[in-house]
Structure formats: structure tokens, C-alpha cells
Amino acid sequence: MKCELLANCAFYQKKMPIESGLGAIYRQNYCEADKTKCARYIVATTLGRQHVPVDLYPNMHERAKKIIAGK
Numbered sequence: 001m002k003c004e005l006l007a008n009c010a011f012y013q014k015k016m017p018i019e020s021g022l023g024a025i026y027r028q029n030y031c032e033a034d035k036t037k038c039a040r041y042i043v044a045t046t047l048g049r050q051h052v053p054v055d056l057y058p059n060m061h062e063r064a065k066k067i068i069a070g071k
């Protein structure tokens with residue numbers, strides 16, 4: 001199921017072209033396949049979207065854990 005945050009996801013809006021290269025791979029693997037594995041999605045749904053750093057990549061799970069832990 002597609003991620004409902006895609007249209008407004010700062011990661012794509014500001015950092016990475018969504019249709020090419022890495023952006024396309026992330027989009028396939030996370031945004032269109034399993035958003036629940038996306039580090040951005042996890043932080044957004046746990047703490048709120050305002051706590052998601054612009055440069056947090058979908059695969060940065062360790063960083064996401066630290067953000068959630070408040071470190």
C-alpha cells in the first residue's frame with residue numbers, strides 16, 4: 001500500500017528526485033511497498049512529522065531509533 005505521506009514527504013520534496021536513481025529505489029522499496037519499514041515513516045507516526053529531519057533517509061533505522069529515544 002502506498003505511503004499516505006508521499007505527496008508531502010520532505011525527503012522527496014527537498015532532497016531527492018523521486019523518479020530517478022536512489023529516489024526511485026527508495027520509492028519502490030518503501031513508499032510503494034512497505035512504508036512501515038521506512039525510518040521517516042516510523043519517526044513521523046511515533047513522534048509526529050515535525051520531528052522528522054529533512055535528511056533522514058528511509059533506511060536510516062539506527063538514527064530513527066535514536067531520535068525516538070530522544071538522543
Ligand code: SF4
Pocket residue numbers: 003004005006007009010011027030031032034035038039040041044058
Ligand atoms: S520516504 Fe517514508 S515517509 Fe516519505 S513517502 Fe516514502 S515511505 Fe512515506
